[in-house]
Amino acid sequence: MASWGEASESRLIGKRITRLSGKDKVTGKAKYTFDINRPGMLYGRILRSDVAHATVMGIDMSEAEALPGVKAVIPLIEIGNKLRYQGQEIAAVAAETDDIAKDAIRLIHVDLEELPHVVTEADAMADGAPQIRDDWASNQSEPNIREDGNLEAGFAEAAVEVEATYHTAVQTHVCLETHGHVAEWEDEQNLTVWASTQGVFGVRNDFAQHFELPANQVRVITEHMGGGFGSKFSPGVEGHAAAELSRISGKAVKLMLTRKAEHLVAGNRPSMTQHVRAGATRDGRLIAYDMKGHGTGGISSGAGFQAPYVYHVPNLRTEKVNVATNAGNQRAMRAPGHPQASFAMDSLMDELAEKLGMNPLEFRRINDANEVRQAQYTLGAQEIGWHRRNSVAGSGTGVKKRGMGLGSGLWGGGGGRGTEARVTINSDGTVEAVTGTQDIGTGVRTVIAIIVAEELGLAPTDIMVTVGDSQPGLPSGGSGGSQTTPSVAPVIKTAAAAAKQKLFERIAPLLDAPVGDLRVGTGTIYVVSDRTKTITWQQAAGQLGMESISEGGQWDEELRQNGAAGTQFAEVEVDTETGALKVIKIVAVQDCGLAINRLTTESQINGGVIMGLGQAILEERFMDPYTGRMLNANLEDYKVPGTFEIPEIKSIVFDTHRKVTGVGEPPCIPTPGAIANAVYNAIGVRIRELPITSDKILTALVEKKA
Amino acid sequence: MSQGKALPIFDRPICQYLRTKAIYIPGGNLQNLVENNPGSHYWCNCTMQVVGPDDQFVSPDACKQARDCFKPVGGKPVV
Numbered sequence: 001m002a003s004w005g006e007a008s009e010s011r012l013i014g015k016r017i018t019r020l021s022g023k024d025k026v027t028g029k030a031k032y033t034f035d036i037n038r039p040g041m042l043y044g045r046i047l048r049s050d051v052a053h054a055t056v057m058g059i060d061m062s063e064a065e066a067l068p069g070v071k072a073v074i075p076l077i078e079i080g081n082k083l084r085y086q087g088q089e090i091a092a093v094a095a096e097t098d099d100i101a102k103d104a105i106r107l108i109h110v111d112l113e114e115l116p117h118v119v120t121e122a123d124a125m126a127d128g129a130p131q132i133r134d135d136w137a138s139n140q141s142e143p144n145i146r147e148d149g150n151l152e153a154g155f156a157e158a159a160v161e162v163e164a165t166y167h168t169a170v171q172t173h174v175c176l177e178t179h180g181h182v183a184e185w186e187d188e189q190n191l192t193v194w195a196s197t198q199g200v201f202g203v204r205n206d207f208a209q210h211f212e213l214p215a216n217q218v219r220v221i222t223e224h225m226g227g228g229f230g231s232k233f234s235p236g237v238e239g240h241a242a243a244e245l246s247r248i249s250g251k252a253v254k255l256m257l258t259r260k261a262e263h264l265v266a267g268n269r270p271s272m273t274q275h276v277r278a279g280a281t282r283d284g285r286l287i288a289y290d291m292k293g294h295g296t297g298g299i300s301s302g303a304g305f306q307a308p309y310v311y312h313v314p315n316l317r318t319e320k321v322n323v324a325t326n327a328g329n330q331r332a333m334r335a336p337g338h339p340q341a342s343f344a345m346d347s348l349m350d351e352l353a354e355k356l357g358m359n360p361l362e363f364r365r366i367n368d369a370n371e372v373r374q375a376q377y378t379l380g381a382q383e384i385g386w387h388r389r390n391s392v393a394g395s396g397t398g399v400k401k402r403g404m405g406l407g408s409g410l411w412g413g414g415g416g417r418g419t420e421a422r423v424t425i426n427s428d429g430t431v432e433a434v435t436g437t438q439d440i441g442t443g444v445r446t447v448i449a450i451i452v453a454e455e456l457g458l459a460p461t462d463i464m465v466t467v468g469d470s471q472p473g474l475p476s477g478g479s480g481g482s483q484t485t486p487s488v489a490p491v492i493k494t495a496a497a498a499a500k501q502k503l504f505e506r507i508a509p510l511l512d513a514p515v516g517d518l519r520v521g522t523g524t525i526y527v528v529s530d531r532t533k534t535i536t537w538q539q540a541a542g543q544l545g546m547e548s549i550s551e552g553g554q555w556d557e558e559l560r561q562n563g564a565a566g567t568q569f570a571e572v573e574v575d576t577e578t579g580a581l582k583v584i585k586i587v588a589v590q591d592c593g594l595a596i597n598r599l600t601t602e603s604q605i606n607g608g609v610i611m612g613l614g615q616a617i618l619e620e621r622f623m624d625p626y627t628g629r630m631l632n633a634n635l636e637d638y639k640v641p642g643t644f645e646i647p648e649i650k651s652i653v654f655d656t657h658r659k660v661t662g663v664g665e666p667p668c669i670p671t672p673g674a675i676a677n678a679v680y681n682a683i684g685v686r687i688r689e690l691p692i693t694s695d696k697i698l699t700a701l702v703e704k705k706a
Numbered sequence: 707m708s709q710g711k712a713l714p715i716f717d718r719p720i721c722q723y724l725r726t727k728a729i730y731i732p733g734g735n736l737q738n739l740v741e742n743n744p745g746s747h748y749w750c751n752c753t754m755q756v757v758g759p760d761d762q763f764v765s766p767d768a769c770k771q772a773r774d775c776f777k778p779v780g781g782k783p784v785v
Contacts, residue, residue, distance in 0.1 A: 135763045135768060144744045209722070233731075240754055300756045302746050303745075415732055416734070477732035480731040483731050
């Protein structure tokens with residue numbers, strides 16, 4: 001049975017190893033799609049709707065087409081079709097310079113018949129609201145209802161009850177590198193696209209289908225990628241537009257979204273509202289849970305969340321609907337639905353615990369069946385100093401009050417089939433590892449190098465890793481669902497093992513030993529029964545003469561595992577005069593299975609916590625109900641955490657087993673709930689809406705005094 | 707060696723232009739293309755929008771043979 005071996009035997013796996021691409025990134029050598037410039041390249045721009053709802057009656061592109069320097073102009077919507085949100089694409093141009101392209105889109109004249117819009121959930125759900133989706137009976141989808149046990153009997157058994165409403169705001173992805181592509185046709189049948197994408201093969205297939213090309217005549221390259229968080233799986237309108245403009249003009253076209261467009265059309269995390277009534281028994285068992293909730297993913301469906309979350313409730317009824325609004329559609333965003341669910345559930349848990357007069361940590365221990373998280377509770381509580389928590393919320397003295405809270409999460413991340421890879425040993429001793437996955441900033445290049453180097457007795461820097469290119473024809477799935485490492489690592493390991501086996505077969509006669517007696521050392525191969533028979537790696541590879549060994553691998557379920565539990569503890573400080581909230585420390589205890597690279601795993605946890613922090617205290621998309629426009633489609637008014645907000649983060653890689661589990665998403669889940677509970681513990685006033693901003697804190701404190 | 711995803715058996719044709727995130731990732735639930743999942747976001751590869759070329763919304767329930775833009779793949783052979 002395949003295994004990763006014991007930790008004590010690992011030379012590299014599980015250790016802290018510097019990211020191989022780090023130097024290239026900090027020196028600017030690493031090329032992102034944004035950095036790609038082709039000979040004679042044109043610049044693409046998109047004309048977007050400035051209104052939230054309208055019918056397109058006409059598009060006149062003639063003036064734009066006549067502007068010197070403009071090489072192609074295309075419509076992106078049919079006459080008679082509807083524009084359903086601000087920012088929706090109307091037309092695109094390609095020009096010799098970006099300035100000419102900007103001028104050209106101003107010369108496109110659009111005749112619109114405006115329609116009534118709704119951009120907030122309240123407006124969309126109000127009686128008499130204009131209906132904006134004709135495939136639904138109203139602006140709300142059919143309810144998704146779940147029932148378990150006997151709710152009435154559950155509440156009858158409850159000793160305490162809490163009834164509350166929890167809300168989270170729409171959050172946008174804020175990818176540092178905006179969505180975009182550079183498209184170039186070699187001839188009428190061969191298209192190359194540099195794409196800022198989370199899935200080179202998925203995007204390749206989408207382009208091929210759209211342009212009716214054989215898939216192997218589309219090449220997609222993603223050397224480096226500046227963040228996707230779930231929003232970069234397809235080419236998007238802008239990708240197809242770039243390729244079409246390139247096809248028409250016969251030139252390469254670069255089309256990257258502006259920051260404003262990124263906020264408007266490149267996806268978002270849907271909002272969530274939960275009206276919850278829940279009960280617990282005197283001995284601290286969750287017994288009844290009744291939830292009615294909704295969320296908006298803009299014009300699309302998919303505003304889902306789990307409820308209840310993580311903790312078991314035997315008697316429940318939940319009812320969820322999607323609410324349609326005239327806003328850009330949601331896309332998957334780092335652990336879709338989970339941070340919202342965790343915030344609401346962990347807030348509820350603390351409220352119930354307080355009514356029971358029980359320590360919230362103890363209350364969770366009673367209701368959490370997950371053994372990993374039970375152990376994490378102990379570790380996290382020690383690390384944060386849980387004994388320092390206010391036993392009575394808000395009982396601290398002084399203007400600035402401190403508090404502690406915790407939150408929990410669970411994710412899958414077990415990977416899946418679909419990756420092909422090759423590991424090649426050349427006669428000069430060099431080693432190449434090639435697969436069609438992509439490094440979306442998480443460090444999979446380094447992970448691949450570590451695995452191959454471990455298997456062959458080399459250093460990670462000895463391995464030349466090629467990812468992010470569809471041309472070698474070695475497919476791999478998109479980097480989503482925290483599936484990359486558990487999908488890729490087993491295939492790389494088995495490919496490296498197969499290549500090693502072939503090399504052993506070639507050199508066994510030289511060492512006068514059976515193949516089964518050969519082992520790799522550090523840069524050597526030796527006979528296990530007679531260590532005097534040792535040759536260097538270079539000597540061994542040299543036996544290949546003009547040949548190379550090149551082997552594929554296969555995904556092995558025994559090398560990965562599904563399920564990543566996590567818990568986080570937060571300490572905050574609230575200024576009760578200004579409402580200023582400072583997160584002091586986050587302790588993140590995250591189940592990672594086998595962490596191939598402990599250093600980049602910690603980076604993943606840090607990144608997740610920072611994204612969770614943004615959702616908890618800063619990030620909110622503001623829509624103007626009158627104009628239908630987003631009011632903060634920039635990075636001045638849409639706040640993300642910077643060095644001032646980011647607290648001390650203690651990332652604890654919680655080793656549970658020797659199988660690979662993905663950890664890209666789960667660390668962002670527990671953060672908002674932990675922070676919200678810490679705020680309550682600090683000031684004795686509960687904020688049930690994210691983000692928790694100073695104005696909400698001050699308002700709540702005033703209401704408490706009143 | 708083929709290592710493709712374990713595809714669900716489609717008992718009816720689905721539109722080959724219909725998209726949802728699950729089909730892009732390893733281990734994704736492809737059943738989301740066959741049955742509407744209220745937690746999923748759907749789009750069309752022709753338009754890259756939540757509507758198809760006919761300006762009607764797309765989803766497993768909505769993308770049926772009655773639509774002019776429907777291009778079937780999978781399912782039982784039509785005799």
